[in-house]
Amino acid sequence: MGSTITEKILARAAGRGEVHAGDIIEAKVDLALANDITAPLAIAEFEKAGFTEVFDPARIALVPDHFTPNKDIKAAGQAKKVREFARKHGIVNYFEVGRVGIEHVLLPDAGMVAPGDVVIGADSHTCTYGAVAAFSTGVGSTDFAAAMAWGHVWLRVPETVRFVYSGTLSPWVTGKDMMLHTIGLIGVDGALYQAMEFAGEAVDGLPMDERFTMCNMAIEAGGKSGIVGFDEKTARYLESRPAGSRARTAGQVFAGDPDADYARVLEIDASAVRPTVSKPHLPSNTAAAADLADVPIDQVVIGSCTNGRLHDLRQAADVLRGKKVHPDVRCIILPGTQDVCLEAIADGTMQTLIEAGCAFSTPTCGACLGGHMGVLAEGERAVATTNRNFVGRMGHTGAEVYLASPYVAAASAVAGHVATPDDVGAVKGGPR
Amino acid sequence: MIFVGTVHKYGRDVDTDVIIPARYLNTNDPDELARHAMEDIDAGFVDRVRPGDIMVATENFGCGSSREHAPVAIKSAGISVVVAASFARIFYRNAINTGLPIVVCPEAAAEVESGDRLKVDLKAGVVENLTRGRVYTAEAFPPFMQELIDRGGLLEYVKSRVGGERA
Numbered sequence: 001m002g003s004t005i006t007e008k009i010l011a012r013a014a015g016r017g018e019v020h021a022g023d024i025i026e027a028k029v030d031l032a033l034a035n036d037i038t039a040p041l042a043i044a045e046f047e048k049a050g051f052t053e054v055f056d057p058a059r060i061a062l063v064p065d066h067f068t069p070n071k072d073i074k075a076a077g078q079a080k081k082v083r084e085f086a087r088k089h090g091i092v093n094y095f096e097v098g099r100v101g102i103e104h105v106l107l108p109d110a111g112m113v114a115p116g117d118v119v120i121g122a123d124s125h126t127c128t129y130g131a132v133a134a135f136s137t138g139v140g141s142t143d144f145a146a147a148m149a150w151g152h153v154w155l156r157v158p159e160t161v162r163f164v165y166s167g168t169l170s171p172w173v174t175g176k177d178m179m180l181h182t183i184g185l186i187g188v189d190g191a192l193y194q195a196m197e198f199a200g201e202a203v204d205g206l207p208m209d210e211r212f213t214m215c216n217m218a219i220e221a222g223g224k225s226g227i228v229g230f231d232e233k234t235a236r237y238l239e240s241r242p243a244g245s246r247a248r249t250a251g252q253v254f255a256g257d258p259d260a261d262y263a264r265v266l267e268i269d270a271s272a273v274r275p276t277v278s279k280p281h282l283p284s285n286t287a288a289a290a291d292l293a294d295v296p297i298d299q300v301v302i303g304s305c306t307n308g309r310l311h312d313l314r315q316a317a318d319v320l321r322g323k324k325v326h327p328d329v330r331c332i333i334l335p336g337t338q339d340v341c342l343e344a345i346a347d348g349t350m351q352t353l354i355e356a357g358c359a360f361s362t363p364t365c366g367a368c369l370g371g372h373m374g375v376l377a378e379g380e381r382a383v384a385t386t387n388r389n390f391v392g393r394m395g396h397t398g399a400e401v402y403l404a405s406p407y408v409a410a411a412s413a414v415a416g417h418v419a420t421p422d423d424v425g426a427v428k429g430g431p432r
Numbered sequence: 433m434i435f436v437g438t439v440h441k442y443g444r445d446v447d448t449d450v451i452i453p454a455r456y457l458n459t460n461d462p463d464e465l466a467r468h469a470m471e472d473i474d475a476g477f478v479d480r481v482r483p484g485d486i487m488v489a490t491e492n493f494g495c496g497s498s499r500e501h502a503p504v505a506i507k508s509a510g511i512s513v514v515v516a517a518s519f520a521r522i523f524y525r526n527a528i529n530t531g532l533p534i535v536v537c538p539e540a541a542a543e544v545e546s547g548d549r550l551k552v553d554l555k556a557g558v559v560e561n562l563t564r565g566r567v568y569t570a571e572a573f574p575p576f577m578q579e580l581i582d583r584g585g586l587l588e589y590v591k592s593r594v595g596g597e598r599a
Contacts, residue, residue: 024574024576037454037457037499037501038498038499038500040460041460041500041501041504044460045587048587049587049588049590049591050591051591051594066454066457067457067458071458072458074458074459075458077458078458078459078460121498122498122500123497123498124496124497124498124522126498138498138522139498139522139525140498140499140500140522140525140526140529140530141500141526142500142526142529142530142585142586142587143525143526143529143586145587146586146587146590149587149590149594150590150593150594152593154576154580154586156574188445188492188495189445189491189492189495189518189520192492192518192520192521193521219496219522222492222495222520222521224521282445369449369454369497370449370453370454370455371454371455371457388447388449388496388497390447390449390450390496391447391449391450391472391473392449392450392453392472393449393454397472
């Protein structure tokens with residue numbers, strides 16, 4: 001029997017000839033990460049268990065991105081615990097405010113993930129790194145604590161569901177729309193415990209940034225991981241990482257066998273996907289953005305680990321160029337990293353967005369999880385490029401979040417209601 | 433282990449944001465987390481729950497964020513065991529790792545109602561509705577997970593694997 005990409009990666013990490021769905025393995029961890037919410041609990045468990053040494057200070061990343069810059073005194077205390085642990089153990093990849101970015105944008109951009117790697121993270125969106133043909137999955141704090149000590153993680157090898165997207169995308173339709181559409185089709189537990197493998201002509205055509213977005217949201221269908229096979233775009237992305245980084249110097253490329261065993265194969269006509277929105281309060285509650293013009297909004301959030309890359313901000317700028325954010329709307333940008341900010345300054349994206357009336361935040365998860373930098377009041381409604389629209393996710397339980405692409409979010413910011421770029425007369429590829 | 437308690441029943445897709453909202457994640461103190469358990473889905477839960485009570489839900493319990501604060505909050509609030517038709521995978525791992533007993537039992541999850549008295553025999557894998565006189569068989573844990581539970585959790589297992597100099 002042949003193997004899927006995921007099975008091959010996990011066989012390598014387990015030091016076995018082959019592994020198949022259902023096998024329980026102990027996999028070597030290439031990178032383990034946690035943030036300022038999950039790391040303090042992990043540190044407490046690590047120390048309570050009596051561990052005094054981490055397995056490899058260079059293979060652990062501590063990324064205080066959720067409640068930083070410290071949102072309140074308690075959060076400051078949690079961030080301090082992470083900082084002190086990083087110093088004590090010589091954690092190479094600890095990122096202080098000023099250098100920190102949103103973990104799932106920061107770490108791959110810094111070249112910390114190579115194809116064929118096994119990455120675990122105490123953050124559910126760790127599944128993002130599948131975009132570089134790595135296996136990556138979210139775990140809790142205790143699993144992260146165990147990996148810090150042991151350098152391994154136990155895993156049940158997941159079945160793979162292969163999603164094959166045929167055709168080419170219509171204007172203003174992105175990887176985000178494909179993913180929301182997919183979650184709408186299969187439900188929030190439609191890929192429970194499974195690896196979601198994205199393939200087909202439309203995925204081949206996606207830029208890396210949109211592949212990251214798709215893999216990022218695998219968890220919203222219950223998936224264990226998301227993955228896209230290695231191709232020239234992956235290679236070019238990895239080649240442009242910092243010199244000497246893992247992305248440039250390590251990794252192993254795997255491809256699925258033709259006779260690999262898939263739990264199921266779903267064929268999706270990508271050319272029929274429209275700009276898609278997930279209505280409250282589940283990512284699977286999808287509708288066409290064009291059908292929701294009667295939904296007035298108070299806030300727009302563009303950014304996060306899902307859509308906080310330069311490409312995403314450029315898409316927002318393409319819609320907002322020369323336009324103004326609606327007087328009744330606050331439009332908040334949560335850029336992924338400091339480098340994203342610098343690039344957005346260099347190419348004029350930031351100026352375009354600020355001139356349109358957007359507020360630029362420091363890189364932080366912030367409003368996505370109702371932490372800070374844009375919490376919603378009772379009765380308020382937001383369009384967000386983030387990943388979850390659960391009850392209370394962005395603030396009050398009486399608030400509502402509509403998930404969308406940067407194009408739709410930006411158009412909604414102009415219109416003051418859920419809208420598509422066509423609704424606000426945006427011209428794709430207009431003057432920069 | 434056998435638990436007997438009163439049921440608090442929920443539906444499908446109970447996410448970790450409603451189990452413990454992010455605004456309380458600036459701490460990992462179990463007592464403090466317990467004071468806000470289930471706050472965004474059931475504001476009266478914390479006042480109603482009694483030590484040993486049992487939580488029952490249908491599909492995909494604990495979906496969303498990886499926050500281990502969720503099982504910690506539920507356990508610290510006094511819940512002895514969670515019975516569900518299915519669990520989201522990170523919550524499932526976290527529950528085992530933090531010592532919150534969980535049971536997969538779709539039939540019981542479908543039929544049990546809030547206020548029922550339930551008896552859960554973890555070892556035997558039997559869920560009994562004392563109020564309605566129904567008995568259900570739960571799914572057994574895979575052997576490896578049962579071994580983790582028997583050894584006292586993941587970190588005890590890892591200690592035995594890492595050996596002397598790091599343990």
